[in-house]
Amino acid sequence: EVQLVESGGGLVQPGGSLRLSCAGSGFSLSDHYMDWVRQAPGKGLEWVGRTGNKAYSYTTQYAASLKGRFTISRDASKNSLYLHMSSLKTEDTALYYCVRGNFYAGSIYPPFDYWGRGTLVTVSS
Amino acid sequence: QTVVTQEPSLTVSPGGTVTLTCASSTGAVISGNYPAWFQQKPGQAPRALIYGTANKHSWTPARFSGSLLGGKAALTLSGVQPEDEAEYYCLLYYGGAPPYVFGTGTKVTVL
Numbered sequence: 583e584v585q586l587v588e589s590g591g592g593l594v595q596p597g598g599s600l601r602l603s604c605a606g607s608g609f610s611l612s613d614h615y616m617d618w619v620r621q622a623p624g625k626g627l628e629w630v631g632r633t634g635n636k637a638y639s640y641t642t643q644y645a646a647s648l649k650g651r652f653t654i655s656r657d658a659s660k661n662s663l664y665l666h667m668s669s670l671k672t673e674d675t676a677l678y679y680c681v682r683g684n685f686y687a688g689s690i691y692p693p694f695d696y697w698g699r700g701t702l703v704t705v706s707s
Numbered sequence: 708q709t710v711v712t713q714e715p716s717l718t719v720s721p722g723g724t725v726t727l728t729c730a731s732s733t734g735a736v737i738s739g740n741y742p743a744w745f746q747q748k749p750g751q752a753p754r755a756l757i758y759g760t761a762n763k764h765s766w767t768p769a770r771f772s773g774s775l776l777g778g779k780a781a782l783t784l785s786g787v788q789p790e791d792e793a794e795y796y797c798l799l800y801y802g803g804a805p806p807y808v809f810g811t812g813t814k815v816t817v818l
Binding site for chain 2: 619626627628629632643645646679685686687692693694695696697698699700
């Protein structure tokens with residue numbers, strides 16, 4: 583069974599940093615494009631960024647609005663994905679979802695088929 | 708900045724039919740945008756329903772269908788059930804930066 587479990591959320595002060603983790607099971611994360619999507623309280627879904635699969639050298643891409651503050655990385659040995667967040671702002675407060683993305687031309691997988699339950703990040707003083 | 712717009716809210720009676728649409732600020736939505744649809748109930752993660760305009764996941768109920776309609780992507784719910792009350796989001800592929808954009812979401816009320 584495919585599962586994604588996020589962790590690492592919590593309360594952080596403005597300007598602080600946080601690292602979110604996403605542990606995958608039931609499949610190899612290395613074979614898939616993986617995405618982070620966030621949802622501010624009472625708001626819609628916002629794409630944060632993605633990392634390509636092993637065949638595409640794990641290339642990363644981010645939402646322009648983040649202006650280089652977030653970085654996605656992987657640890658294949660742990661079948662895990664990470665989101666490193668720095669210079670956090672109050673507007674980064676949101677539930678962060680790890681998603682099996684695979685949304686690219688020619689993908690053999692359905693896009694965004696599996697989502698984690700999310701981890702809540704609260705940026706407040 | 709690309710904006711993907713959906714109806715803010717729609718109301719449908721049990722057993723009825725409702726169509727949600729998804730419009731792109733860049734122009735007509737085409738098959739090359741590979742429209743995808745998601746359902747989100749309160750306190751839950753989004754669940755994938757439709758991809759590639761009209762393809763269903765193995766778990767997607769038969770009453771959900773996707774199409775292109777009048778230059779927009781569309782999600783039709785036929786024979787609506789009370790459990791279909793939820794927020795629905797579309798996702799369109801653009802291939803650039805950003806590679807895709809979520810729609811603004813439609814809250815469907817079954818009343």
